[in-house]
Amino acid sequence: MTATKTQFEAALAALVDPVTGTDYVTSKMLKSLTVDDEGNVEASIELGYPARRRAQAVGERVGEALKAAGAAGVTVNVTQNIIAHKVQGTLRVMPGVKNIIAVSSGKGGVGKSTVSANLALALAYEGATVGVLDADIYGPSQPTMLGAHGTPVSTDGKTMEPMEAHGLQINSIGFMVGEDEPMIWRGPLAAGALQQMLTQTNWHDLDYLVIDMPPGTGDIQLTLSQSVPITGAVVVTTPQDIALIDAKKGLRMFEKVNVPILGVVENMSVFICPKCGEVEHIFGEGGADRMSADYGVPVLGKLPLSAKIREQADGGCPTVAAEPESKAGEMYRDMAMKVAGAVARLGKDYTAKMPTISVTQK
Numbered sequence: 001m002t003a004t005k006t007q008f009e010a011a012l013a014a015l016v017d018p019v020t021g022t023d024y025v026t027s028k029m030l031k032s033l034t035v036d037d038e039g040n041v042e043a044s045i046e047l048g049y050p051a052r053r054r055a056q057a058v059g060e061r062v063g064e065a066l067k068a069a070g071a072a073g074v075t076v077n078v079t080q081n082i083i084a085h086k087v088q089g090t091l092r093v094m095p096g097v098k099n100i101i102a103v104s105s106g107k108g109g110v111g112k113s114t115v116s117a118n119l120a121l122a123l124a125y126e127g128a129t130v131g132v133l134d135a136d137i138y139g140p141s142q143p144t145m146l147g148a149h150g151t152p153v154s155t156d157g158k159t160m161e162p163m164e165a166h167g168l169q170i171n172s173i174g175f176m177v178g179e180d181e182p183m184i185w186r187g188p189l190a191a192g193a194l195q196q197m198l199t200q201t202n203w204h205d206l207d208y209l210v211i212d213m214p215p216g217t218g219d220i221q222l223t224l225s226q227s228v229p230i231t232g233a234v235v236v237t238t239p240q241d242i243a244l245i246d247a248k249k250g251l252r253m254f255e256k257v258n259v260p261i262l263g264v265v266e267n268m269s270v271f272i273c274p275k276c277g278e279v280e281h282i283f284g285e286g287g288a289d290r291m292s293a294d295y296g297v298p299v300l301g302k303l304p305l306s307a308k309i310r311e312q313a314d315g316g317c318p319t320v321a322a323e324p325e326s327k328a329g330e331m332y333r334d335m336a337m338k339v340a341g342a343v344a345r346l347g348k349d350y351t352a353k354m355p356t357i358s359v360t361q362k
């Protein structure tokens, strides 16, 4: 007796996708499933995360599950469709940008920009169209880190074309003012300038825009987290208690303005001696794990303190661009897939589907 469509669907309802952590049926990743008279099954799976390098493996796992459920033969079609997810409050998703990921830190110097650059590169490496907005007004480092120099071109005098490097679309406050010029901003002015840079850049069809936020949780950061339509936030910290206290402030700030927290990244987590391989917890141990337990947010990655990471980032070719398949490159890619998985689990944006209803009364 051949198995029925319901039985095959049940098999996929019991199969958990490794990136989203959800099954293929409840999450609606299974788009169609047909069974012919000979018991051959054809299934279509649509993945809501960058899947260029993972689609094959997903197809094979789904095929195996269908065979185990009794399929005579299987054809599994896997496609990628990254959709726009909803944003906080009454804000609307920006045209040309499906999802904004804000990368923030409670204090400066913890590696927020390095994480932002590698996150963006890793999402692109895995098959997404990605942009970076360097909003770090105190020290815009993306032009240096991504090796992008010059001034964005404007064809209409109103909007700017993003710069391009390593396949990313980039804009930075550093392109407008010299990277080494001191920038003294008052809160509202800075937030206004950044908002303008965000909306006046011609982002082309981005699946994700990674925003390298100014460090801290002051006025500017709060205004930005309220006024920029953010899909989710990533908080970067180092393991010291003092950094963690500030990182917790960051988590609370996003919570207050209803921005979903995608998770925490612990940077400079351990030092692995390049000579003897000994692992040393220079800045302490377990901080991000404790924070994760206290706040119910996942740890997205733990990056080692590594001279190579620093040299590559500071030299204009961050680890994921220089050596995507290295151990550190893999750590960044795992982190990026956790971010993409967390975004994929968020609610869909429906505002684009709804026309504006205007009522005029006389």
Ligand SMILES: Nc1ncnc2c1ncn2[C@@H]1O[C@H](COP(=O)(O)OP(=O)(O)OP(=O)(O)O)[C@@H](O)[C@H]1O
Pocket (backbone or CB within 6 Å): 105, 107, 108, 109, 110, 111, 112, 113, 114, 115, 136, 139, 141, 215, 267, 268, 303, 304, 305, 306, 307, 309, 310, 311, 313, 314
């Ligand atoms: N995992 C790491 N191992 C070694 N060096 C690192 C690591 N991550 C970042 N760095 C280095 O630490 C320095 C500070 O990093 P980065 O600029 O990313 O921090 P930041 O939090 O964005 O700082 P700021 O808030 O001042 O902009 C840089 O020189 C960077 O190359």
